[in-house]
Amino acid sequence: MKLTGYPPYGLLVPGLAEIAGYLLAVSSLLALAATLKAGAHIRVTVMLSMLGERARRVFELLALTAAAAFSAYMTWRFGLLAYDSWMFDEVSYGLVPLRLAWPQAAMAIGLAVLTIALVDELVLTVQRGRPSYRSVEDAIALGREG
Numbered sequence: 001m002k003l004t005g006y007p008p009y010g011l012l013v014p015g016l017a018e019i020a021g022y023l024l025a026v027s028s029l030l031a032l033a034a035t036l037k038a039g040a041h042i043r044v045t046v047m048l049s050m051l052g053e054r055a056r057r058v059f060e061l062l063a064l065t066a067a068a069a070f071s072a073y074m075t076w077r078f079g080l081l082a083y084d085s086w087m088f089d090e091v092s093y094g095l096v097p098l099r100l101a102w103p104q105a106a107m108a109i110g111l112a113v114l115t116i117a118l119v120d121e122l123v124l125t126v127q128r129g130r131p132s133y134r135s136v137e138d139a140i141a142l143g144r145e146g
Contacts, residue, residue, distance in 0.1 A: 015094045015095040018092060018095070018096065018098070019096065022098070025103065025107055026103050026107055026110065029106075029107045029110030030106070030110040030113070032111075032113075032114040033114045033116065033117035036114065036117050036121065036133065037117055037133070038133075038136065039132070039134075039136025039137060041133070045137060047059075057129055057130075060125055060131060061125055061126070064121055064122040064131070065122060067118050068115060068119050071111055071114050074111050075111040075114075078104060078107050078111055079112075081104050081108075082104035082105040082107075082108050085099070085101040086099075086105075
């Protein structure tokens with residue numbers, strides 16, 4: 001069996017790498033909002049820690065505004081891409097012809113949820129002066145994460 005290129009257990013799933021790629025992209029985008037709200041995104045805080053509280057707030061507001069705007073734009077574009085794929089009945093070019101509208105729509109949903117989370121953090125930062133993920137960063141800095 002191994003000489004023919006098949007795995008030793010005799011099972012070959014055509015297009016598995018393509019399906020796995022779609023699932024990876026969808027699951028990554030669906031997890032972005034929860035990761036942001038949990039404070040688990042990797043952020044470079046070296047520069048922010050050297051700033052005063054007022055300057056840090058300004059930088060965080062600018063970063064959240066830019067991220068929310070970019071995320072909203074990408075949500076719109078992915079939504080249009082999924083709509084076009086649906087209208088033109090596009091399928092993948094791999095061994096298994098999958099309708100492209102489904103993974104594209106799921107990615108657009110993940111980006112929409114991220115946009116909502118970023119706008120929520122922006123509103124919280126304007127109202128309270130600190131984003132919610134700062135408490136997680138402070139706990140990590142003090143060695144109390146978990």
